[in-house]
Amino acid sequence: MPGKAAKHQTRTGLSSAAALLKCGIVCWAVSAGGCAVGPDYIRPDLGLPAGYLPGNEAPAVKNDAQRFVESHDVPAQWWLVYGSSKINNLVDMAFAQNPSVGEAIAALEQAKWNVRAQEGAFFPQVGGEWASTRQKLAAPETAPSRYKGEIFTLHTPQVNVGFVPDVWGKNRRAVEALMSVADAQYYELEATYLTLATNVVLAVIEEAALADQIAATRDIVSINKRIFGVLDKEFKAGTASGLDVASQEAQLAQAQALLPPLEKAYAQQRNLIAVLTGNFPADADWAPTSLNDIRLARTLPVVVPSQLIEQRPDVRGAEAQVHAASAEIGVATANLLPQFGISGHVGSSARLLSDLFTPQSLVWSLTGSVMQPIFEGGTLRAQKHASEAAFLEAASVYHSTVLTAVQNVADVLRAIEADNNAVRTALAYEKASEKALNMVETELRAGQVAISVLLTSQQNYQQARLSVIQARALLLADTAALFQALGGGWWDREPSVIAAAE
Numbered sequence: 001m002p003g004k005a006a007k008h009q010t011r012t013g014l015s016s017a018a019a020l021l022k023c024g025i026v027c028w029a030v031s032a033g034g035c036a037v038g039p040d041y042i043r044p045d046l047g048l049p050a051g052y053l054p055g056n057e058a059p060a061v062k063n064d065a066q067r068f069v070e071s072h073d074v075p076a077q078w079w080l081v082y083g084s085s086k087i088n089n090l091v092d093m094a095f096a097q098n099p100s101v102g103e104a105i106a107a108l109e110q111a112k113w114n115v116r117a118q119e120g121a122f123f124p125q126v127g128g129e130w131a132s133t134r135q136k137l138a139a140p141e142t143a144p145s146r147y148k149g150e151i152f153t154l155h156t157p158q159v160n161v162g163f164v165p166d167v168w169g170k171n172r173r174a175v176e177a178l179m180s181v182a183d184a185q186y187y188e189l190e191a192t193y194l195t196l197a198t199n200v201v202l203a204v205i206e207e208a209a210l211a212d213q214i215a216a217t218r219d220i221v222s223i224n225k226r227i228f229g230v231l232d233k234e235f236k237a238g239t240a241s242g243l244d245v246a247s248q249e250a251q252l253a254q255a256q257a258l259l260p261p262l263e264k265a266y267a268q269q270r271n272l273i274a275v276l277t278g279n280f281p282a283d284a285d286w287a288p289t290s291l292n293d294i295r296l297a298r299t300l301p302v303v304v305p306s307q308l309i310e311q312r313p314d315v316r317g318a319e320a321q322v323h324a325a326s327a328e329i330g331v332a333t334a335n336l337l338p339q340f341g342i343s344g345h346v347g348s349s350a351r352l353l354s355d356l357f358t359p360q361s362l363v364w365s366l367t368g369s370v371m372q373p374i375f376e377g378g379t380l381r382a383q384k385h386a387s388e389a390a391f392l393e394a395a396s397v398y399h400s401t402v403l404t405a406v407q408n409v410a411d412v413l414r415a416i417e418a419d420n421n422a423v424r425t426a427l428a429y430e431k432a433s434e435k436a437l438n439m440v441e442t443e444l445r446a447g448q449v450a451i452s453v454l455l456t457s458q459q460n461y462q463q464a465r466l467s468v469i470q471a472r473a474l475l476l477a478d479t480a481a482l483f484q485a486l487g488g489g490w491w492d493r494e495p496s497v498i499a500a501a502e
Contacts, residue, residue: 036169037337038330041176041323044395046402048305052410059302059413061420066479068413072301074311074489079201082476083295086286087204090277094196097278101196104189111182118178121171124163129347131156155356158347158363168337173330180324187317194313194488196276201480203273208289209473210266215290216465217258224252224458227441231451244451251455255462291472297479300416303486305406311487318394318401325391332384338372408485412478419475426471430464437461 050056059068075081079091095101136151166172228248234240271281309315348361355361373380440457443449483489 036172036330037333038169038173039326041326043319044322044398046399048309048402049406050304052305052406052413059417061417063420063424065296065420065423066298066300066416068300068302070302071304071307072299073492074301074303074483074486076489076492078483078489079197079480081295081297081479082201084204084289084293086289087201087294090204090273090286091197091200093277093279094200095193098196098276099278100192101189104185104192108182108185108189111178111185115175115178115182118171118175121164121174122166124161127160129156129158129160129345152351154349154351155353156347156349156363157356158345158349160343160345162341162343164339164341167340168334170331170334173327173334177324177327177331180320180327184317184320184324187313187320190313190488190490191317194484194490197488198480198484200273200276202477203269203276204289205291205294205473205476205480207266207269207273208291208294209469210262210269211288212291212469213466214259214262214266216469217255217262217462220458220462220465221252221255221259224248224255227454227458228252230445239447240451247451247455251458291469291476294476296472296476300479300482301486302409302413305409308405308409308486309402311489311491312405313487313490315398315401315405318398322391322394322398325387325394328387329384329391332380332387335380336373336384338370341369341371343367343369405485409482412482412485415478416475416482419471419478422471423468423475426464426467430461430468433457433460433464 051058053059058070061067079087133154133156134151135154164171228245228251231240231245231248235242235245270284273286274281274284303311309319344364344366346362346364348356348358349363350356350358350361437457437460440449440454444451444454
């Protein structure tokens with residue numbers, strides 16, 4: 001008879017453990033296929049316009065230097081259009097070494113692991129436990145006074161299983177929210193690449209513009225020195241007045257005064273490039289660049305606003321935050337509903353280690369629970385209202401981000417149009433002023449014009465040369481701003497481009 005009882009106890013324990021497992025599987029299946037409370041995400045409809053300019057005017061420039069092509073895709077490595085090996089190398093270096101890239105990659109990895117951690121709630125939580133207890137039993141009242149009670153050690157190994165069925169989709173909404181946060185972090189990484197590439201391109205353009213301005217100013221100083229030397233000789237010979245010599249000397253000093261600020265800005269720009277590429281300023285040892293080494297992009301892409309919001313990483317990131325906020329409403333809603341749970345354990349308990357795992361030592365339990373919040377002091381409902389307000393806030397941020405994105409494109413379209421006009425007029429101004437200066441110098445040597453005419457011509461030519469450099473630099477910079485405003489083509493980039501950084 002004892003043998004039959006032991007076998008019956010063993011069968012009962014195993015069947016109970018099997019029942020616990022089956023119950024967990026059923027609850028998991030029900031929760032996995034059940035509904036998820038809270039709103040399903042739908043992208044906010046902002047009523048985007050068909051174009052960027054009033055009356056859907058098509059962007060255009062009034063010369064052959066550049067032209068806009070509508071619905072033209074943005075190249076993934078858009079900085080290659082400048083035809084500058086220096087820009088290409090520095091952008092690659094920035095991707096590989098700038099710490100902001102490592103920061104964004106680490107943040108993305110953290111977001112991914114947070115998703116994986118939350119997904120663990122879909123499965124039963126299983127844990128093993130071993131407890132050894134030294135224990136003394138109380139002596140019976142009828143026992144002799146010399147009897148002190150029994151002292152023994154109780155060993156209890158067991159496996160604990162707990163599971164919370166996702167009946168209302170609370171965990172699914174939590175995973176959905178974290179996945180959206182991971183999406184936002186991915187777009188933040190792409191925005192980091194885009195911003196970094198743009199800053200490097202702009203910094204190189206500015207460095208080249210400053211180098212050209214320094215070279216032009218030194219040429220102007222040389223011209224002024226030459227004219228000053230001529231006038232000084234004529235003054236000593238008695239054919240020029242002291243006023244003429246003093247005026248030219250002042251003109252020379254004025255030109256020389258332009259050099260220190262330009263040289264200071266040039267040095268600071270090189271320091272900036274060094275830091276953008278993840279180096280220290282002492283490592284800025286690359287060769288100087290001229291604007292003549294940087295090619296102007298002849299074809300400029302333009303996409304409609306509906307496509308723009310798909311391409312801009314900041315817009316996509318803001319939308320992902322809206323999605324996350326929407327899912328959080330579901331989490332807060334599920335907290336108001338009954339929470340189901342199932343737990344149990346199976347193991348053995350014996351005084352001797354040799355008696356463990358025998359039929360007589362088998363212990364198990366199975367517990368089901370339902371918890372319905374009744375009074376929480378308004379906390380849960382307040383949290384739900386807070387999540388709804390957070391959704392409205394995220395939606396407003398998304399709306400603002402879209403408006404800013406469309407404004408960026410509209411601004412840069414007008415800027416490029418104005419820049420092309422500025423370059424054309426600056427070149428004409430430079431050509432005319434150079435011709436006038438040459439004529440005045442010839443007439444001055446022949447004694448046909450006064451020194452004041454020469455000074456005026458020098459100032460005009462000096463300003464014309466600097467205006468051309470500044471206008472060309474601004475056009476090149478605004479071209480980079482257009483590629484940035486359109487999203488930078490990250491969706492078509494080959495993985496090898498950023499493999500070193502990642």
